[in-house]
Amino acid sequence: MTQIIKGHIIYTESPESLTIVENGYLIFEKDQIVGVTDQLPEIYQSLDVEDLGDVLIVPGFYDLHTHGGQYPQCGIGMSHHLLDWLKDYTYELERKFEEPAFAKRVYAFFAEALISYGTLGAAVFGTSSFMGTQILFDTFIDKGLRGYIGKVCMTRNAPDFIIKDMATNIEDMHRLVERYKDQERVKLIVTPRFAPTSTHESLEALGQLSKEHDLPVQSHLDETVDEIKWVHSLYGSESYASLYDQHGLYGQRPTLMAHGIYLDEEEMTLTQKRGVMLVHCPDSNLNIASGIMPVRKYMNQGILVGLGTDIAGGHRISMAEATVRCVQLSKQLSVEKPEYQPLLFSEAYHMATAVGGSFFGRVGKLKAGFKMDCLVIDDLPLYKELYSVADRLEKFVYTGDDRWIIRRYIDGQRL
Ligand SMILES: [Zn+2]
Structure with missing residues (x-):
C-alpha cells in the first residue's frame, strides 16, 4: 500500500549542505521510501495525499553511544571525579538491574525518553546482567x-558484584544470540566495557564470538589521558586501538x-583503514573534562565520526542538544587550534542523522x-512567518523540544 505525506522535506545528502524539498511529497510503501519530490508523478495522482501543512519532515536522530542503565543518574554527582562517580553512583545503580521489576521500570522510562526527543535508534550499553539486558531488548x-x-562484559577492575567470569559472559551472549537472532x-x-575491565583472554573470546555470529562491536577508546596510561600499564606499550x-x-x-x-597517528591510520x-x-x-574530540582533524583523515549522548557521562538524552554542543565544542577547539575549522550546523546535523542512521x-x-x-516538526507560527525552511530546522535543533515533534515514524509506522 502506497502512502503519501506532504510538507517541507529536509535531510543531508552530504555534510556540507541541507537538501530541501519545499512543499514536497514523501511517498512510501510499507517500510520503504519510494520517492521524494515536489511534483507528484502521474501514477500517484489518484492516491490520497495527507497534507500536513507548513511543517518540517526530517530524519530521526540516531544516538550511537548511550548507557541505558545509567539513565536515572543523569545530572547527579557532577562534582565527582570520574572514578569516584563510577564507584559511588554508577556501579551501585548497575547492580540493581538483576531485579527484573527495576530493570523494566528504568528501561521503559529510558525508551520513552528516546522516542520523546526524536531518537529513533540507539546503540546502547546495558549492564552486565543477563536478565537486565534481556529486558532492555524486550523493551x-x-x-x-x-x-x-x-x-556489558567485564572480567576485572570493577566491583565483584557486577563482574562476571568470562565463561558466564560468553554463555549469556550465546543465549542472547539464540533468543534474538x-x-x-x-x-x-x-560490548566489552573497555580495555581496563578486560584481559587479553576476554577480548579474544569476544572477538571470536563476534566472528562466529557476525556481530558488530562497541566499546570505549582513548577517552582520557589517565585511562590511556592505565591501558599501557595493563597491556604493555601497544596502542589502545591496536x-x-x-x-x-x-x-x-x-x-x-x-x-x-586522543588517537595517535598510527591509531588514526588504523581507524580509517x-x-x-x-x-x-x-x-x-x-x-x-576528558578533553575535546578533534572532529575536524579526523574528518580530514577520512575517519567516520558519529554522535552520541553518552548517558550519563552526558546529562541530556536529546540528540538535538548533542548536535548543538558538537558545533559549540568545535568552535571552542578552533580558538586554540585555528587549523581545525569549526563544524557547520549541517555537518553536525549530518552526524546526528545520516551518519548515525x-x-x-x-x-x-x-x-x-x-x-x-x-x-514531523511543527514549530511556532512566528518562526514560520519570519524564517526560511533551513533556518527553521536550525531553530528547532537549537531551541526546540519534544513538544515540537508531532509525529514519529519508524519503518513507515507511526509510534
Ligand atoms: Zn560510555
Whole structure:
C-alpha cells in the first residue's frame, strides 16, 4: 500500500549542505521510501495525499553511544571525579538491574525518553546482567525502536558484584544470540566495557564470538589521558586501538568506538583503514573534562565520526542538544587550534542523522530506497512567518523540544 505525506522535506545528502524539498511529497510503501519530490508523478495522482501543512519532515536522530542503565543518574554527582562517580553512583545503580521489576521500570522510562526527543535508534550499553539486558531488548522491541543492545562484559577492575567470569559472559551472549537472532530492528552488539575491565583472554573470546555470529562491536577508546596510561600499564606499550584490533574487535565487523579523543597517528591510520566509526559525545567531553574530540582533524583523515549522548557521562538524552554542543565544542577547539575549522550546523546535523542512521542500514536520509523513518516538526507560527525552511530546522535543533515533534515514524509506522 502506497502512502503519501506532504510538507517541507529536509535531510543531508552530504555534510556540507541541507537538501530541501519545499512543499514536497514523501511517498512510501510499507517500510520503504519510494520517492521524494515536489511534483507528484502521474501514477500517484489518484492516491490520497495527507497534507500536513507548513511543517518540517526530517530524519530521526540516531544516538550511537548511550548507557541505558545509567539513565536515572543523569545530572547527579557532577562534582565527582570520574572514578569516584563510577564507584559511588554508577556501579551501585548497575547492580540493581538483576531485579527484573527495576530493570523494566528504568528501561521503559529510558525508551520513552528516546522516542520523546526524536531518537529513533540507539546503540546502547546495558549492564552486565543477563536478565537486565534481556529486558532492555524486550523493551526496545515492545516500543518499536531501532537498537543495538549490548550486554556489558567485564572480567576485572570493577566491583565483584557486577563482574562476571568470562565463561558466564560468553554463555549469556550465546543465549542472547539464540533468543534474538530473528529480530530485524533490534540486534545484539558485542560490548566489552573497555580495555581496563578486560584481559587479553576476554577480548579474544569476544572477538571470536563476534566472528562466529557476525556481530558488530562497541566499546570505549582513548577517552582520557589517565585511562590511556592505565591501558599501557595493563597491556604493555601497544596502542589502545591496536589492542582491540589484534583480538578482532576493531572493524573486522561494524564497530563503534566511543570518544576516541586522543588517537595517535598510527591509531588514526588504523581507524580509517578498518572503517571503525568513532562516536563523539560532546556533553560527556565537558562533564568528565576528558578533553575535546578533534572532529575536524579526523574528518580530514577520512575517519567516520558519529554522535552520541553518552548517558550519563552526558546529562541530556536529546540528540538535538548533542548536535548543538558538537558545533559549540568545535568552535571552542578552533580558538586554540585555528587549523581545525569549526563544524557547520549541517555537518553536525549530518552526524546526528545520516551518519548515525548508516550504522542501522539504509536509514537516516529521506530519499528513495531508504527506510521510512522520520519526524514531523511543527514549530511556532512566528518562526514560520519570519524564517526560511533551513533556518527553521536550525531553530528547532537549537531551541526546540519534544513538544515540537508531532509525529514519529519508524519503518513507515507511526509510534
Ligand atoms: Zn560510555
